[in-house]
Amino acid sequence: MGHEKVKFPKRLYDALQDYGLPENGNESWPVGTISGLYDQWREEESSVLGTFIDGNADNQWKLIDALRYGYEAETEPIYYVRFIQNNSHSFLNSSESDGLEISDNEETEYIKTKFTMPEILAIDPRYKAFAVPVEEGKADD
Structure with a gap:
């Protein structure tokens, strides 16, 4: 058993x-x-x-x-940080070389677009208001 x-x-x-x-x-x-x-x-x-x-x-x-x-x-929930609804280029991106920027939510080897809540709060606590669970935050076509 x-x-x-x-x-x-x-x-x-x-x-x-x-x-x-x-x-x-x-x-x-x-x-x-x-x-x-x-x-x-x-x-x-x-x-x-x-x-x-x-x-x-x-x-x-x-x-x-x-x-x-x-x-x-436990797996921690992950989020996109999306600043404008219905805009596929309004997601927080983080990269070693460029730091933080706003772009699409496509994650690559060098660009991070998915964050845990502690990571979001560490960047800026105000961003919590823009956190969207990854499964709900697909980019609009």
């Missing part, structure tokens, strides 16, 4: 990776692993992991399932 891997937010996934927890589950000594994780989290005052499990039985079971069945990062 197969079980799906447990999905964790990216920050939590990264913390488990940093700890060295294998993604495939089937932990050979789960109680020892959980105990080790718990001890480490208690030592780190502002631990992402500690906050996740502290006093939350559902999250503790989720961690146990991750040890048993494996875990993976």
Whole structure:
């Protein structure tokens, strides 16, 4: 009977990776692993992991399932930043060479047109208002 891997937010996934927890589950000594994780989290005052499990039985079971069945990062939603509706050349583009510009939403090896929300907020928090989920933001022909 197969079980799906447990999905964790990216920050939590990264913390488990940093700890060295294998993604495939089937932990050979789960109680020892959980105990080790718990001890480490208690030592780190502002631990992402500690906050996740502290006093939350559902999250503790989720961690146990991750040890048993494996875990993976949740996929973050991605967005276009579209400044003008019904205009196929009004999308935010980012490239190493040219920086930010407005153009179409065709992504290439050198031009990025799809962004996660943290990336958008890092560029300019005001751009959040123009974020469109990628599946809804196809360029108009």
